[in-house]
Amino acid sequence: MAKLTEIGWEEYSGLSLDEKRPYLARWEGDGMPYHTLFAQQFDRGLLERLCALANRIRFINKSKEGALYLKNVLAHKRAMLYFSQPSSRTFLSHLAACQLLGITTGSVRDAATSSEFKGESKEDSIRTFSSYFDMIIMRSPEQGLAEKMAWELSNSDRPIPILNAGSGKDQHPTQALLDIYTLIRSFETKGGVDGRTVVFCGDLLRGRTVRSLSYLLTNFNDVKQVFIAPQELQVPDDVIAILKKKGVRYEIGEDLKAGVKVADAVYMTRIQDEWDTAKGASAKIDTSRFKFGAEELALLKPDGCLLHPLPRRDEIATCCDHDPRAMYWRQMRNGMWIRAALIASTFGFEKTIMDCGY
Ligand code: CP
Numbered sequence: 001m002a003k004l005t006e007i008g009w010e011e012y013s014g015l016s017l018d019e020k021r022p023y024l025a026r027w028e029g030d031g032m033p034y035h036t037l038f039a040q041q042f043d044r045g046l047l048e049r050l051c052a053l054a055n056r057i058r059f060i061n062k063s064k065e066g067a068l069y070l071k072n073v074l075a076h077k078r079a080m081l082y083f084s085q086p087s088s089r090t091f092l093s094h095l096a097a098c099q100l101l102g103i104t105t106g107s108v109r110d111a112a113t114s115s116e117f118k119g120e121s122k123e124d125s126i127r128t129f130s131s132y133f134d135m136i137i138m139r140s141p142e143q144g145l146a147e148k149m150a151w152e153l154s155n156s157d158r159p160i161p162i163l164n165a166g167s168g169k170d171q172h173p174t175q176a177l178l179d180i181y182t183l184i185r186s187f188e189t190k191g192g193v194d195g196r197t198v199v200f201c202g203d204l205l206r207g208r209t210v211r212s213l214s215y216l217l218t219n220f221n222d223v224k225q226v227f228i229a230p231q232e233l234q235v236p237d238d239v240i241a242i243l244k245k246k247g248v249r250y251e252i253g254e255d256l257k258a259g260v261k262v263a264d265a266v267y268m269t270r271i272q273d274e275w276d277t278a279k280g281a282s283a284k285i286d287t288s289r290f291k292f293g294a295e296e297l298a299l300l301k302p303d304g305c306l307l308h309p310l311p312r313r314d315e316i317a318t319c320c321d322h323d324p325r326a327m328y329w330r331q332m333r334n335g336m337w338i339r340a341a342l343i344a345s346t347f348g349f350e351k352t353i354m355d356c357g358y
Pocket of ligand 1: 086087088089090091166175309310311
């Protein structure tokens with residue numbers, strides 16, 4: 001079993017994501033991640049196990065007795081939500097997931113309110129949090145920070161797990177898990193996700209959810225990925241390199257209506273102007289053709305679905321909101337179930353919940 005305690009940071013950080021994966025798994029050997037840092041940690045078997053567990057938790061929680069059972073499962077654990085970037089859904093759904101499982105939580109939502117403001121290093125901050133909690137769920141504008149902190153903690157006397165709740169422009173693995181869970185549920189009675197065409201649209205360059213979801217989709221058979229964006233915001237080369245390596249069919253274009261006509265799922269994204277290096281740079285890009293409204297909805301297949309990680313601005317018109325193919329509200333709630341499944345699995349309670357009598 002590969003262990004983060006047996007490899008230096010320099011050597012570890014030079015590994016490919018595939019090579020890193022075994023170092024981040026639970027030592028108990030059930031294949032589930034201990035630290036969840038990037039989408040490459042999940043293969044199809046793990047995705048299906050997590051979705052089955054999310055369904056199970058969802059079902060158990062329907063009755064009062066079941067909900068009270070769940071509240072006792074991890075009542076002995078504490079989780080820290082360390083979000084140094086704004087968030088509504090990811091923060092609240094992780095919080096709600098912890099509450100479902102009886103986990104006590106604490107939070108820092110702005111580094112300016114912690115001792116980082118007084119000059120404490122991130123390493124010392126995380127080490128401090130680990131003194132009081134059994135898991136850290138963290139969002140940071142810094143790419144790779146969650147990974148570095150996972151290595152630091154694994155090499156400390158409090159080697160608690162880290163869940164990456166969004167790292168820079170790089171990865172948002174738990175968002176991709178809820179996106180996959182939503183796709184699996186959407187196509188459950190319609191032949192499944194295999195063979196589908198998924199169209200990504202919007203700011204594909206800086207959208208971390210796109211990178212994570214694009215990878216998770218490669219676990220399914222013959223899923224074609226289509227990337228529709230202004231040239232300046234097109235999908236980055238590293239995403240395409242993975243698709244090429246895995247032999248995944250893909251297309252790059254600028255015609256949203258053409259994409260919608262062939263799509264089984266359309267994944268809209270917001271222009272991520274918070275990453276602009278020059279103020280107002282995004283506003284100079286013509287994004288008017290990359291919005292989904294009534295005309296696009298009319299082109300979407302009857303059993304197609306429309307997703308968005310949210311928050312949105314105007315890239316999906318509100319007139320789409322009540323269409324049964326609009327999945328973005330369900331995505332949010334699915335986030336709570338799949339994150340509860342991930343947290344329970346991280347602590348080794350997958351089997352306990354799957355096999356309980358409820
Ligand atoms: N999708 C997502 O990450 O939303 P929040 O930024 O509100 O957490």
